[in-house]
Amino acid sequence: MQTSRMGAAKPVMMTIRLFIAALTAVVLAACSQTQQEVNVLQPEKPVPPVRNKGEGKPVRPAKPRTTPTRAPSVTVAAPRPFVPRKPGHRVSHVNVPGKYVAVTFDDGPNSVYTPQVLDIFKRHGARATFFVLGENAARNKSILARAAAEGHEIANHTSSHIKMTSKSRQAVAREIERTSEIIKSATGFYPTTMRPPYGATNPPLVEMMYNDYGMYSILWDIDTRDWQHPGVSTVVQRAVGKAQPGSIILLHDIHASTLSAVEEIVVGLQARGFKLVTVSQLIEMGRRAAGVTEPEVPAAPAAGTPPAVAAPAPEGGAAPEGESAAEGAAVPAAEPVPAGAGESVLGGSSGEVAPSPVEPAPEPVL
Ligand SMILES: [Zn+2]
Numbered sequence: 001m002q003t004s005r006m007g008a009a010k011p012v013m014m015t016i017r018l019f020i021a022a023l024t025a026v027v028l029a030a031c032s033q034t035q036q037e038v039n040v041l042q043p044e045k046p047v048p049p050v051r052n053k054g055e056g057k058p059v060r061p062a063k064p065r066t067t068p069t070r071a072p073s074v075t076v077a078a079p080r081p082f083v084p085r086k087p088g089h090r091v092s093h094v095n096v097p098g099k100y101v102a103v104t105f106d107d108g109p110n111s112v113y114t115p116q117v118l119d120i121f122k123r124h125g126a127r128a129t130f131f132v133l134g135e136n137a138a139r140n141k142s143i144l145a146r147a148a149a150e151g152h153e154i155a156n157h158t159s160s161h162i163k164m165t166s167k168s169r170q171a172v173a174r175e176i177e178r179t180s181e182i183i184k185s186a187t188g189f190y191p192t193t194m195r196p197p198y199g200a201t202n203p204p205l206v207e208m209m210y211n212d213y214g215m216y217s218i219l220w221d222i223d224t225r226d227w228q229h230p231g232v233s234t235v236v237q238r239a240v241g242k243a244q245p246g247s248i249i250l251l252h253d254i255h256a257s258t259l260s261a262v263e264e265i266v267v268g269l270q271a272r273g274f275k276l277v278t279v280s281q282l283i284e285m286g287r288r289a290a291g292v293t294e295p296e297v298p299a300a301p302a303a304g305t306p307p308a309v310a311a312p313a314p315e316g317g318a319a320p321e322g323e324s325a326a327e328g329a330a331v332p333a334a335e336p337v338p339a340g341a342g343e344s345v346l347g348g349s350s351g352e353v354a355p356s357p358v359e360p361a362p363e364p365v366l
Pocket residue numbers: 106107157161197198323
């Protein structure tokens with residue numbers, strides 16, 4: 001009986017063992033599945049900060065390109081007379097296949113001089129570019145409206161002539177946006193070009209101007225230094241005598257002496273066969289010309305296109321002060337173009353502009 005009882009209990013024990021074995025297998029399988037899921041998720045875990053081998057400090061993640069607290073860009077809906085192919089340009093000269101130059105006036109508009117400048121340009125069928133200060137533009141919107149209606153370009157020169165390289169990005173943004181809004185309200189268009197006061201800019205600012213506002217940073221290759229009042233004949237000689245195809249000529253429409261030279265400059269340039277166009281028109285010509293010769297770069301223009309025109313050497317001796325001197329010094333004739341800097345489709349440069357002395361305060365508006 002004992003044997004038979006033992007024999008009867010065996011199947012029961014086997015069943016229990018099998019059950020335990022099966023249960024164990026299920027539990028192990030479940031554990032394995034869980035482990036697999038964890039492994040799958042692991043790659044998405046936050047990666048610990050990369051450490052700088054030299055200093056042992058965590059490398060800070062890249063900053064967002066835009067400042068979160070900044071108001072929406074004023075140029076979100078800005079009209080675009082042209083679409084730059086290469087961002088981040090600053091332009092001091094444009095390689096164009098023809099005798100075109102851009103005459104530019106900074107620091108206005110001036111209620112007395114600017115309308116007379118417009119009269120002269122209208123009389124001779126010429127176009128100019130006005131890099132206006134927001135503070136002056138706010139007081140002379142009708143002048144801006146007239147200038148735009150007559151085909152001139154209205155461009156941004158900050159609101160209060162700040163040295164952008166000495167200000168925070170937020171301060172720069174405020175100055176630029178304020179001025180662009182005034183220009184928009186006066187002309188119906190946001191500016192697509194700007195000129196840094198004193199010529200003081202740098203690659204991050206140039207990039208900011210383009211990325212945030214769609215504006216080229218415009219310098220010049222001919223500095224008349226009209227603000228030094230060297231005399232009408234000297235200003236005329238500098239502007240007319242040095243002009244080359246694609247030149248950008250710097251003047252200020254806030255000086256009586258400059259006004260006295262404007263008509264001779266216009267007539268003199270036209271007598272040399274130059275057509276006076278806006279900066280944006282000049283850039284557009286350069287882009288079209290470059291498009292024909294792609295993938296050529298300015299340093300090696302393709303056959304059939306005029307060679308790049310070197311900027312004239314700065315006049316002897318460094319000027320002691322002033323925007324012109326500072327800006328002129330910032331655009332040396334032999335300015336090196338970094339390889340692969342994307343230059344030159346337009347002939348500009350992406351190099352940093354050297355800091356400059358402070359420009360004397362503009363003459364009082366008469
Ligand atoms: Zn200026």
